[in-house]
Amino acid sequence: MNYRILAINPGSTSTKIAVYDNDKQILVKGIDHNTADLEKYDRVQDQFDMRKSEVLKVLQENNIEINTLSAVVGRGGLLPPVKSGAYLVNDQMIDRLKNRPVIEHASNLGAIISYEIARPLGINAYIYDSVAVDEFKDVARLSGISGMDRESLSHALNSRAMAIKYAKENNTNYSDLNLIVAHLGGGITVSVHEKGKMVDIVSDDEGSFSPERAGRVPCKKLIDRCFSGNYTHKEMLKMIRGKGGIVSYLNTVDVRAVEKMISEGNKEAKLVHEAMAYQVAKSIGELATVVEGRVDAIIITGGIAYSKMMTANIKKRVEFISKIEILPGENELESLSLGTLRVLNKEEEAREYQEASLAKA
Numbered sequence: 055m056n057y058r059i060l061a062i063n064p065g066s067t068s069t070k071i072a073v074y075d076n077d078k079q080i081l082v083k084g085i086d087h088n089t090a091d092l093e094k095y096d097r098v099q100d101q102f103d104m105r106k107s108e109v110l111k112v113l114q115e116n117n118i119e120i121n122t123l124s125a126v127v128g129r130g131g132l133l134p135p136v137k138s139g140a141y142l143v144n145d146q147m148i149d150r151l152k153n154r155p156v157i158e159h160a161s162n163l164g165a166i167i168s169y170e171i172a173r174p175l176g177i178n179a180y181i182y183d184s185v186a187v188d189e190f191k192d193v194a195r196l197s198g199i200s201g202m203d204r205e206s207l208s209h210a211l212n213s214r215a216m217a218i219k220y221a222k223e224n225n226t227n228y229s230d231l232n233l234i235v236a237h238l239g240g241g242i243t244v245s246v247h248e249k250g251k252m253v254d255i256v257s258d259d260e261g262s263f264s265p266e267r268a269g270r271v272p273c274k275k276l277i278d279r280c281f282s283g284n285y286t287h288k289e290m291l292k293m294i295r296g297k298g299g300i301v302s303y304l305n306t307v308d309v310r311a312v313e314k315m316i317s318e319g320n321k322e323a324k325l326v327h328e329a330m331a332y333q334v335a336k337s338i339g340e341l342a343t344v345v346e347g348r349v350d351a352i353i354i355t356g357g358i359a360y361s362k363m364m365t366a367n368i369k370k371r372v373e374f375i376s377k378i379e380i381l382p383g384e385n386e387l388e389s390l391s392l393g394t395l396r397v398l399n400k401e402e403e404a405r406e407y408q409e410a411s412l413a414k415a
């Protein structure tokens with residue numbers, strides 16, 4: 055059977071799409087959205103029409119008729135906790151993402167755009183390995199404040215795909231290994247995978263700062279700033295997501311630009327670069343305790359894993375824990391498409407999204 059799959063990955067500044075004929079990629083395209091254009095929208099949800107029409111335009115320009123599609127898959131957004139793998143997009147999921155997302159995030163549009171393209175065609179829309187994949191053990195949920203549990207929000211799609219790829223390349227099974235995966239992109243999350251389950255993470259507000267996020271910051275100082283009267287709620291959120299991390303020190307989110315500054319002798323750039331590596335290493339060390347030190351490998355992935363300077367600085371601090379595998383870039387469009395192909399081929403089953411039955415069902 056031949057299947058054609060459209061994969062959609064909305065990010066903070068771009069929408070990446072790919073079309074696969076079975077496991078063969080026939081189109082890949084990153085649609086960049088102008089920052090000034092995006093700032094016109096109050097909520098992520100308001101960008102729906104603009105992003106959907108850009109996706110359809112790219113398909114048209116590349117002579118891909120939408121009625122040749124077999125399924126559409128979007129990066130799963132900030133839902134309440136879900137399991138790993140595929141979910142069929144349904145009205146309940148759309149209602150949640152449109153009206154009550156756990157956090158405003160571009161990936162919330164993945165399911166919505168997919169659904170709106172798929173529905174008139176009479177085909178299914180899916181999400182795969184959502185940001186909200188939650189396989190935490192109970193002990194991982196406590197934050198230290200009753201009623202304020204930790205949340206499993208991570209780069210699950212790329213992190214799980216890289217962990218599975220590592221296992222395959224080493225002729226073993228994901229479910230036989232303990233792995234730590236550090237995803238280093240515009241946001242950074244680090245996850246620990248114990249025998250095929252992502253049992254804990256260090257999220258993008260619990261660990262390292264990243265190009266555009268603050269990571270863990272001193273709580274008391276943050277509270278004082280919130281109540282200083284100088285900032286709105288929206289401005290404070292932006293300070294930790296969007297305008298935090300590297301950009302707050304160096305006015306760029308591009309690690310390549312930071313490395314150029316370092317090569318030109320900029321000492322602050324060197325310190326910030328080193329501090330990020332130092333913080334990522336601390337997150338890896340923290341998660342090694344979850345599996346009591348029995349770590350088969352540490353995988354470093356994401357766009358920043360292309361940086362030899364960054365990976366070397368992380369490696370020197372964590373190689374005492376386990377061997378290091380560098381798998382640069384992010385494989386999200388391929389992971390979405392191939393996951394959906396497995397569903398279409400009936401090798402995997404897509405779950406039904408139901409609000410009440412979430413992660414523990």
Ligand SMILES: Nc1ncnc2c1ncn2[C@@H]1O[C@H](COP(=O)(O)OP(=O)(O)O)[C@@H](O)[C@H]1O
Binds near residue numbers: 238239360
């Ligand atoms: N060759 C490279 N060397 C250093 N950093 C890189 C390289 N390629 C990409 N990056 C950095 O990776 C980051 C983006 O990573 P990516 O995984 O694409 O993130 P996102 O999908 O969150 O935007 C940017 O900071 C970019 O500068």
Ligand SMILES: CCCC(=O)OP(=O)(O)O
Binds near residue numbers: 207209241242258
């Ligand atoms: C919350 C984890 C997912 C995430 O932040 O994704 P991006 O880095 O792509 O924004």
